[in-house]
Amino acid sequence: MQIPLSVDFQKQSAIQQQVVQHLRRMIQEGALPPGSKLPSTRSLSEQLQVSRGSVVIAYHHLAAEGYLETQSATATFVSRTLPENFTQAKPVKAARPAPDCVAQEPEAFLSRVQPLQLFDPEQDQLGCDFRLGRAEKSFFPIKAWRRLIPECLGGAEHALSQYGDPAGYMPLRTAISHHILRARGVRCTPEQVIIVAGCQEGLNLISLVLVSPGAAVAVEDPCYQGAAGVFEAHHAQLVPIPLDDGGLDVDALAASHARLAYVTPSHQFPLGSTMPLERRKALLDWASKADAYVIEDDYDSDFRYERSPLPAVKSFDTAERVIYIGTFSKSIGAGLRMGYVIVPPQLAQASTAAKALINNGHPWLDQAVMAEFIRSGAFEKHLRVIRKHYLGRRDHLIAQLRLRLGPDCIVKGADSGMHLVVYLAGLGMPAHALQIKLKAMGVGVYALKESPARSFSRFPQDETILLLGYAGLTEQKISIAIARMAEVLHGRTQRPYN
Amino acid sequence: MQIPLSVDFQKQSAIQQQVVQHLRRMIQEGALPPGSKLPSTRSLSEQLQVSRGSVVIAYHHLAAEGYLETQSATATFVSRTLPENFTQAKPVKAARPAPDCVAQEPEAFLSRVQPLQLFDPEQDQLGCDFRLGRAEKSFFPIKAWRRLIPECLGGAEHALSQYGDPAGYMPLRTAISHHILRARGVRCTPEQVIIVAGCQEGLNLISLVLVSPGAAVAVEDPCYQGAAGVFEAHHAQLVPIPLDDGGLDVDALAASHARLAYVTPSHQFPLGSTMPLERRKALLDWASKADAYVIEDDYDSDFRYERSPLPAVKSFDTAERVIYIGTFSKSIGAGLRMGYVIVPPQLAQASTAAKALINNGHPWLDQAVMAEFIRSGAFEKHLRVIRKHYLGRRDHLIAQLRLRLGPDCIVKGADSGMHLVVYLAGLGMPAHALQIKLKAMGVGVYALKESPARSFSRFPQDETILLLGYAGLTEQKISIAIARMAEVLHGRTQRPYN
Numbered sequence: 001m002q003i004p005l006s007v008d009f010q011k012q013s014a015i016q017q018q019v020v021q022h023l024r025r026m027i028q029e030g031a032l033p034p035g036s037k038l039p040s041t042r043s044l045s046e047q048l049q050v051s052r053g054s055v056v057i058a059y060h061h062l063a064a065e066g067y068l069e070t071q072s073a074t075a076t077f078v079s080r081t082l083p084e085n086f087t088q089a090k091p092v093k094a095a096r097p098a099p100d101c102v103a104q105e106p107e108a109f110l111s112r113v114q115p116l117q118l119f120d121p122e123q124d125q126l127g128c129d130f131r132l133g134r135a136e137k138s139f140f141p142i143k144a145w146r147r148l149i150p151e152c153l154g155g156a157e158h159a160l161s162q163y164g165d166p167a168g169y170m171p172l173r174t175a176i177s178h179h180i181l182r183a184r185g186v187r188c189t190p191e192q193v194i195i196v197a198g199c200q201e202g203l204n205l206i207s208l209v210l211v212s213p214g215a216a217v218a219v220e221d222p223c224y225q226g227a228a229g230v231f232e233a234h235h236a237q238l239v240p241i242p243l244d245d246g247g248l249d250v251d252a253l254a255a256s257h258a259r260l261a262y263v264t265p266s267h268q269f270p271l272g273s274t275m276p277l278e279r280r281k282a283l284l285d286w287a288s289k290a291d292a293y294v295i296e297d298d299y300d301s302d303f304r305y306e307r308s309p310l311p312a313v314k315s316f317d318t319a320e321r322v323i324y325i326g327t328f329s330k331s332i333g334a335g336l337r338m339g340y341v342i343v344p345p346q347l348a349q350a351s352t353a354a355k356a357l358i359n360n361g362h363p364w365l366d367q368a369v370m371a372e373f374i375r376s377g378a379f380e381k382h383l384r385v386i387r388k389h390y391l392g393r394r395d396h397l398i399a400q401l402r403l404r405l406g407p408d409c410i411v412k413g414a415d416s417g418m419h420l421v422v423y424l425a426g427l428g429m430p431a432h433a434l435q436i437k438l439k440a441m442g443v444g445v446y447a448l449k450e451s452p453a454r455s456f457s458r459f460p461q462d463e464t465i466l467l468l469g470y471a472g473l474t475e476q477k478i479s480i481a482i483a484r485m486a487e488v489l490h491g492r493t494q495r496p497y498n
Numbered sequence: 499m500q501i502p503l504s505v506d507f508q509k510q511s512a513i514q515q516q517v518v519q520h521l522r523r524m525i526q527e528g529a530l531p532p533g534s535k536l537p538s539t540r541s542l543s544e545q546l547q548v549s550r551g552s553v554v555i556a557y558h559h560l561a562a563e564g565y566l567e568t569q570s571a572t573a574t575f576v577s578r579t580l581p582e583n584f585t586q587a588k589p590v591k592a593a594r595p596a597p598d599c600v601a602q603e604p605e606a607f608l609s610r611v612q613p614l615q616l617f618d619p620e621q622d623q624l625g626c627d628f629r630l631g632r633a634e635k636s637f638f639p640i641k642a643w644r645r646l647i648p649e650c651l652g653g654a655e656h657a658l659s660q661y662g663d664p665a666g667y668m669p670l671r672t673a674i675s676h677h678i679l680r681a682r683g684v685r686c687t688p689e690q691v692i693i694v695a696g697c698q699e700g701l702n703l704i705s706l707v708l709v710s711p712g713a714a715v716a717v718e719d720p721c722y723q724g725a726a727g728v729f730e731a732h733h734a735q736l737v738p739i740p741l742d743d744g745g746l747d748v749d750a751l752a753a754s755h756a757r758l759a760y761v762t763p764s765h766q767f768p769l770g771s772t773m774p775l776e777r778r779k780a781l782l783d784w785a786s787k788a789d790a791y792v793i794e795d796d797y798d799s800d801f802r803y804e805r806s807p808l809p810a811v812k813s814f815d816t817a818e819r820v821i822y823i824g825t826f827s828k829s830i831g832a833g834l835r836m837g838y839v840i841v842p843p844q845l846a847q848a849s850t851a852a853k854a855l856i857n858n859g860h861p862w863l864d865q866a867v868m869a870e871f872i873r874s875g876a877f878e879k880h881l882r883v884i885r886k887h888y889l890g891r892r893d894h895l896i897a898q899l900r901l902r903l904g905p906d907c908i909v910k911g912a913d914s915g916m917h918l919v920v921y922l923a924g925l926g927m928p929a930h931a932l933q934i935k936l937k938a939m940g941v942g943v944y945a946l947k948e949s950p951a952r953s954f955s956r957f958p959q960d961e962t963i964l965l966l967g968y969a970g971l972t973e974q975k976i977s978i979a980i981a982r983m984a985e986v987l988h989g990r991t992q993r994p995y996n
Contacts, residue, residue, distance in 0.1 A: 106848035109707045113851060137659040142651065145658075149647050153640065160643075161635040161831035197695070201857035208731055209607045213711040230855045233706055235733075333659035335862035350604035353611060357728045358856070359699035364833035366861055 003032070003039060007048050015050045016255055019058035027067050027078055038068065038076045053251030060221070060242045060252070064457035113229045128481045129444035132270070132419050132451055133300075133330065134472035139386045140333045144378055145369065152368040159364045166356035167348075168195030168340075169364060172371035176326075176340050179374050184301065185315035186324060188342050194351050195362045197337040199299050200226050202325040203262075205341060206295055207234040208354045210260055218258035220248050222448065222455040224269045227262050227297070229454075240456035243268065247275035250282040259292040265313050266301040270453040270467055272413015272421050280313045287321035294322045300417040302331040302383055303471075305391045309416070320344035328370065330418060330471075331383055338366060390418065396475040397468065397482070404486035418471035423464050427489050430463040437488045443481045501530070501537060505546050513548045514753055517556035525565050525576055536566065536574045551749030558719070558740040558750065562955035611727045626979040627942035630768070630917050630949055631798075631828065632970035637884045638831045642876055643867065650866040657862045664854035665846075666693030666838075667862060670869035674824075674838050677872050682799065683813035684822060686840050692849050693860045695835040697797050698724050700823040701760075703839060704793055705732040706852045708758055716756035718746050720946065720953040722767045725760050725795070727952075738954035741766065745773035748780040757790040763811050764799040768951040768965055770911015770919050778811045785819035792820045798915040800829040800881055801969075803889045807914070818842035826868065828916060828969075829881055836864060888916065894973040895966065895980070902984035916969035921962050925987050928961040935986045941979045 003026070007018045026032045038044070041059060045052040059076055062068040069079050159169075167173070173190040180186045196202045203226065211217060213235035219228055221240035228238060239256045242249050247268050253261055263283065265275035275283075287294050296313045314324040327339035343351045355361065373379050394414060401409050401422060408426030413419070424431055431447035438445050446467040448455060455462060470478060501524070505516045524530045536542070539557060543550040557574055560566040567577050657667075665671070671688040678684045694700045701724065709715060711733035717726055719738035726736060737756045740747050745766050751759055761781065763773035773781075785792050794811045812822040825837035841849045853859065871877050892912060899907050899920060906924030911917070922929055929945035936943050944965040946953060953960060968976060 106707055106845050108710065109848050110851060113855060133661070135659045137655045140655045140659040142655055142658070146648065146651055149651075150644065153644055153647075157635040157638045157640055160640070160833040161633045161638040163631070163827075163832040197857035197859075197861070200855065204856050209604055212606065213733055226855065226858070229851075233852070233855050235711055329661075334661040335658040337857060337859060337861040347604050350607050353608060353727075354731070357611060357698065357724065357731050358702050359695035359835060360724070361695075361835060363695070363835040363861055363864055366863070 003044075005044075005048065007050060014054075014257070015048075016054040016058040016061070019044075019048070019050075019055060020061050023058065023062055024065070024067060027062075027082070032078050034078050034080045034082060036078050038078070040076075051251060051255050053249065053253070053255030056242055056249055056252040057255050060240070060457060063459065064240070066458075069460060109233070112235075113233050126439070126444040127442040128473060128477045130419075130446065130468040130470065130473065130481070131444055132446065132467055132469040133334070134469050135330055135333060135418070136386070136389065136472050137333075139382075139389065141373070141378070141382050144373055144382075148369045148372050149365070152365060152372065156365070156368070159368070164361050164364055165352075166361040167191075167352040168193065168355075168362055169367035169371060171375070172367045173340075175371045175374035179379065180324075180326065180342065182380075184298065184309070184324075184326075185311035186342060187315070189345075191348055192342050192345060194341045194343060194348075194355055195367060196339050196341055196355070197359075197362060198329050198334070198339045199297055199325050199327045200230065201337075201358065202327075202339055202341040203227050203230045203295070203297075205351060205354050205358060206323055206325075207231055207236070208358065209347065209350045210293060211236045215260065216256065216258040218248075218253050218256055218261040219454075220263060220268060221457055222270060222453040223262065224264065224297070224299075225452045225454045231262070238456070242457075243271060243273065245273055246279050247273045248279075248283070250279055250286055253283075254286050254290070259290055260295070261287075261292065262295045262297065263313070264297045264299065266298050266304075266310070267413065267415075267417035269297075269299065270419075270421070270448065270451050271465075272415075272417065272419065274310065274415055275313075277310060280310070281316060283313060284316055284319065284321065288319045292321065295325065296322050297325045299325075299327055300330045301326075303387055303390050303418060304416040305387075305394060306415040314342065317344070320346065323347065331379075331386070332370075336366060336370075338362065338370060390471050393470045393473065393475060393478065394420065397470045397478050400479055400482040404482050405489065419467055419469040422466040422468060423461075424466055425461070425464045429489055431466045432463065434466065434485070434488060438481075438484060441484050441488075443484050445481075445485065501542075503542075503546065505548060512552075512755070513546075514552040514556040514559070517542075517546070517548075517553060518559050521556065521560055522563070522565060525560075525580070530576050532576050532578045532580060534576050536576070539574075549749060549753055551747065551751070551753035554740055554747055554750040555753050558738070558955060561957065562738070564956075567958055607731070610733075611731050624937070624942040625940040626971060626975045628917075628944065628966040628968065628971065628979070629942055630944065630965055630967040631832070632967050633828055633831060633916070634884070634887065634970050635831075637880075637887065639871070639876070639880050642871055642880075646867045646870050647863070650863060650870065654863065654866070657866070662859050662862055663850075664859040665689075665850040666691065666853075666860055667865035667869060669873070670865045671838075673869045673872035677877065678822075678824065678840065680878075682796065682807070682822075682824075683809035684840060685813070687843075689846055690840050690843060692839045692841060692846075692853055693865060694837050694839055694853070695857075695860060696827050696832070696837045697795055697823050697825045698728065699835075699856065700825075700837055700839040701725050701728045701793070701795075703849060703852050703856060704821055704823075705729055705734070706856065707845065707848045708791060709734045713758065714754065714756040716751050716754055716759040717952075718761060718766060719955055720768060720951040721760065722762065722795070722797075723950045723952045729760070736954070740955075741769060741771065743771055744777050745771045746777075746781070748777055748784055751781075752784050752788070757788055758793070759785075759790065760793045760795065761811070762795045762797065764796050764802075764808070765911070765913075765915035767795075767797065768917075768919070768946065768949050769963075770913075770915065770917065772808065772913055773811075775808060778808070779814060781811060782814055782817065782819065786817045790819065793823065794820050795823045797823075797825055798828045799824075801885055801888050801916060802914040803885075803892060804913040812840065815842070818844065821845065829877075829884070830868075834864060834868075836860065836868060888969050891968045891971065891973060891976065892918065895968045895976050898977055898980040902980050903987065917965055917967040920964040920966060921959075922964055923959070923962045927987055929964045930961065932964065932983070932986060936979075936982060939982050939986075941982050943979075943983065 005022050041055040045055045173193040176193050177190045211234045217231045217236040218239045239258045241252050314322040324342040410423040413421040435447045448462050448465045451467050503520050539553040543553045671691040674691050675688045709732040715729045715734040716737045737754045739750050812820040822840040908921040911919040933945045946960050946963045949965050
């Protein structure tokens with residue numbers, strides 16, 4: 001099918017904007033009735049002689065507005081239920097008010113960064129919780145800490161009482177530069193390594209350096225809420241880019257006007273895909289051509305189960321366009337609040353200045369302990385041990401899901417990381433309803449919209465997505481929890497989990 | 499003397515803007531010749547029927563441009579050397595370029611936050627260093643740390659491995675809320691206390707919540723460079739407010755359009771003045787009337803020598819307009835990177851969200867140790883001991899200055915804190931020249947422009963100001979260093995200090 005549509009290359013407005021406006025009008029006027037199938041992005045892009053990315057972005061935008069429904073990567077339909085006020089197109093996001101010349105009210109800040117899931121002390125009450133990003137507490141290397149802390153405290157009065165280098169303790173930066181080459185193929189000097197309080201501070205640091213107010217920042221849709229929130233806190237304009245099974249759609253990214261892109265190529269958060277090698281290279285090509293930067297958040301890359309890990313995007317970054325963020329929150333413990341950013345050499349000075357302004361450096365003692373933990377080889381040994389345990393838990397979870405829920409239960413995103421995605425399509429209950437029923441039974445499972453993810457578009461399939469973080473649960477608990485899930489889905493007797 | 503000047507109250511432009519323009523033109527046209535004395539701010543404000551603050555701001559602005567010279571609080575003259583391009587008035591600060599819709603280059607960030615003194619590993623090479631903010635390393639309570647850390651590590655696997663409340667560990671927030679009432683008269687709930695990585699992170703947190711791009715933020719002139727830098731990093735427009743012996747001029751603040759003011763009332767950084775009680779109340783009145791917030795940075799208030807400490811501005815804050823920032827960097831150690839912000843209740847939710855976005859919380863172990871250190875009473879005991887030592891060092895420094903440099907050496911800003919100010923006016927050498935000569939002899943002293951302070955205006959007297967941080971130096975070292983200073987100033991034999 002060809003639809004009567006053309007674009008005007010002389011016009012000021014972007015190509016995808018024109019496609020959005022034309023299609024929206026055709027739907028509003030009934031020329032494209034509810035339920036009708038649209039041409040594939042590839043065929044429409046050939047018809048219009050525009051990049052496929054522009055069409056992907058336009059479809060995605062209209063889906064976010066409620067005009068289109070995507071049922072697979074190739075099949076897009078006009079929604080059966082159109083948006084209520086369909087005569088007035090709603091923008092994806094309300095325009096930011098113009099900045100005023102006075103300090104803002106806290107409400108302005110909160111409304112800019114919402115929705116943000118904050119810490120809830122009650123979340124620890126569940127007997128069996130598949131919460132995302134939760135590590136196994138008994139794997140914390142407490143013996144090493146008990147030994148290393150007194151060692152590091154010897155003669156430490158100077159380091160503890162004085163200001164240090166805001167970019168971090170040099171022995172730790174050196175240890176990380178050695179580790180990251182072996183583990184992820186990333187070559188860097190210690191001067192390119194900035195010690196931060198976890199991935200989140202890394203994102204904050206980069207925002208301070210690179211995001212000017214109103215700057216377009218491309219993010220995955222859906223993406224990690226802490227990333228979306230911190231970019232918005234710095235007054236960025238977020239540009240959601242659609243995902244497929246290979247992660248971020250680089251064609252769509254190239255069709256946007258963003259010059260900064262935030263990606264999770266090792267294990268997309270939250271959907272779990274791994275970006276293939278070719279696309280990693282396409283991402284780098286885009287960055288070079290667009291004079292842009294890529295933020296590679298490698299938050300749980302320490303856990304890779306299926307084959308040898310793909311090298312980080314940063315490892316191919318000959319043009320120095322990638323900012324790599326790593327964390328010890330998953331591999332050691334989130335209560336440590338420690339991670340690192342590896343910046344291209346041309347960003348090192350600005351990043352150090354930004355870290356000085358953010359908090360003037362990381363606490364010294366934790367850095368000294370971590371430096372010795374890595375340098376001695378204990379960290380790599382620790383990683384090997386917990387990787388084996390997490391692999392066992394993952395395999396057990398997948399086996400239990402297949403055993404209890406049968407072949408209709410589709411599992412994705414399990415090749416790496418600490419969580420996987422269950423698609424409930426054939427199981428007869430929306431994810432959110434399942435979450436509520438299981439919570440009452442002491443089992444925490446997470447629908448997409450209840451997870452620490454930000455979805456910019458609402459697709460019908462979102463309600464079939466269930467996220468399960470398995471790293472913090474024993475195999476015994478996993479068995480009990482999935483049995484409960486099967487009971488709920490199959491309507492059998494339900495009793496609370498204790 | 500009356501000068502032929504009037505203001506038009508109907509005009510859109512601010513009163514002080516009109517005064518600036520009129521006076522500048524009169525100077526440029528020769529109506530006010532170089533060296534001529536201007537009326538006092540009080541008499542000009544009476545003549546014009548405007549607030550004195552408006553005249554103070556106007557004079558300060560013209561001094562910053564180089565048209566006026568202030569020789570004391572009451573005597574202002576037309577500069578003997580006028581600015582080179584005096585036909586074109588130079589703004590205090592170049593206007594920010596309009597934000598573009600792409601990510602910025604790191605150079606844009608660096609130029610926005612410069613000049614910022616970063617960590618210099620060589621700064622520790624001096625045998626005798628009066629560097630500001632430097633604590634005595636042997637006073638770090640290392641024995642308590644050696645005892646408390648293993649205690650806190652018992653059963654700590656959960657806290658170390660999991661995410662906690664981004665606002666901080668509740669037992670520490672509770673301990674601080676008790677301590678701050680006894681120490682500074684500040685009443686607050688633990689929920690109002692946010693744990694941060696030092697004063698600097700507190701400023702960053704408040705900037706994220708309250709500073710919208712282009713917002714006017716009032717700062718002391720001169721002020722702490724880390725504060726100026728972080729406000730600028732968040733795209734604030736800084737409004738420098740003049741100081742006198744009582745600190746920030748509240749009349750001048752009231753005449754500005756700022757709705758956020760950063761002050762150091764306990765011990766002005768860098769000039770050391772203490773804000774009197776009446777002015778503290780005037781500051782609160784301004785905040786209430788202007789619907790503004792005051793950031794009270796109480797960075798070294800633990801050390802007060804002359805009389806019982808004035809209660810913090812925050813302690814009178816019935817209208818909930820003050821954000822109080824405290825730090826353990828001076829009282830325990832800067833390498834800990836720990837401090838706290840006490841926010842009004844209406845800012846608590848936004849501040850917690852901001853902390854979640856900045857770095858999602860402070861490392862747990864340090865918080866647990868500090869909570870117990872305060873709760874047990876060990877912190878108050880520690881403060882009493884080091885306060886006595888620092889008092890001894892301060893008294894010794896003042897005595898040595900008087901002994902070696904004679905009555906022409908004026909000392910100010912010594913009532914509290916860890917540094918004092920020496921005015922060299924009668925001693926025949928500019929501060930910067932003295933700094934260079936002494937550095938070659940292994941002694942670190944600091945001219946205003948070489949300190950971590952930001953001066954917005956250049957006054958002739960700036961070159962007579964020498965800043966000496968004495969907390970980290972023994973009395974013996976102080977004696978030797980001041981003897982060297984006397985040798986340099988009196989032209990005697992000079993040999994390096996080892």
